[in-house]
Amino acid sequence: MAILSTQTEIATAVPPAKLYKAFLLVxxxxxxxILQRRFVCLLILFGWFGVYLKVKVDAVDxxxxxxxxxxxxxxxxxxxxEKVTYEAEVVATPGGGSIYKATNKYYPKGNAEVDxxxxxxxxxxxxxxxxxxxxxxxANPDA
Numbered sequence: 001m002a003i004l005s006t007q008t009e010i011a012t013a014v015p016p017a018k019l020y021k022a023f024l025l026v027x028x029x030x031x032x033x034i035l036q037r038r039f040v041c042l043l044i045l046f047g048w049f050g051v052y053l054k055v056k057v058d059a060v061d062x063x064x065x066x067x068x069x070x071x072x073x074x075x076x077x078x079x080x081x082e083k084v085t086y087e088a089e090v091v092a093t094p095g096g097g098s099i100y101k102a103t104n105k106y107y108p109k110g111n112a113e114v115d116x117x118x119x120x121x122x123x124x125x126x127x128x129x130x131x132x133x134x135x136x137x138x139a140n141p142d143a
Contacts, residue, residue, distance in 0.1 A: 002108075003105050003106065003107055003108075004105070004106040004108070004114050004119070005103060005104065005105050005106070006103075006104045006106075006119060006123065007101070007102070007103055007104070008100070008101065008102045008104065008123055008126065008127075009099055009100070009101050010099065010100045010126075010127055010130045010131075011093065011097065011098075011099050012097050012098055012099070012100065012130060012131075012133075012134040013095075013096075013097040013134060013138060014097060014098055014133070014134050014137050014138070015092075015096060015097070015098060016065055016090045016091060016092045016098035017065065017090075018137060019090050019098045019100065019130075019133065019134070019137070020062075020065040020067070020090040020098075022133050022136075022137060022143075023090075023100065023129070023130060023133050024067040024088060024090070025060070025062070025067070054071070054072050054073045054074055055069055055070070055071050055072075056069060056070045056072070057069045058070055058085070064089065065089055065090040065091070066087070066088065066089040067086075067088045067089070068085065068086065068087045068088070069085070069086050069088075070083050070084065070085045070086075071083065071084045071085075071086070072084070079109075079112065080108060080109060080112040080113065080114055080115065080118075081106055081107060081108055081109060081112070081114060082107045082108065082109045083107050084104060084105065084106050084107070084122075085104070085105045085107075086102050086103075086104050087102060087103045087104075087105075088100065088101070088102040089101050089102075100130055102126075104119075104123070106119065
């Protein structure tokens with residue numbers, strides 16, 4: 001099976017450096033505060049977080065607000081996906097907000113079929129977390 005690639009863009013009212021820090025660099029600090037009911041277990045691994053998922057940070061470019069990481073050995077991908085790489089960046093918008101942009105690459109195990117509904121589910125979770133981070137940062141400007 002071929003590598004499946006998707007792109008995500010999520011606009012926020014949060015300045016780029018602040019979103020980059022809260023969502024990518026120190027998400028393990030903000031996640032329990034923002035999504036209290038969703039996290040039963042929070043694992044710190046290679047400087048990022050995962051819930052029933054291992055995550056390895058591949059590259060951090062704070063100057064250009066880019067962050068590349070790989071997720072593996074976890075839900076919902078255990079049976080069908082070897083790994084998923086996320087090439088994320090945060091770019092400024094004219095109004096002072098930012099856009100989270102990511103290219104997501106799904107590497108299937110052997111001839112396994114990647115379930116598109118699982119990809120949609122994962123991308124919806126990302127969107128929900130970014131919107132939760134945005135709401136938290138807007139409500140707590142000194143955070």
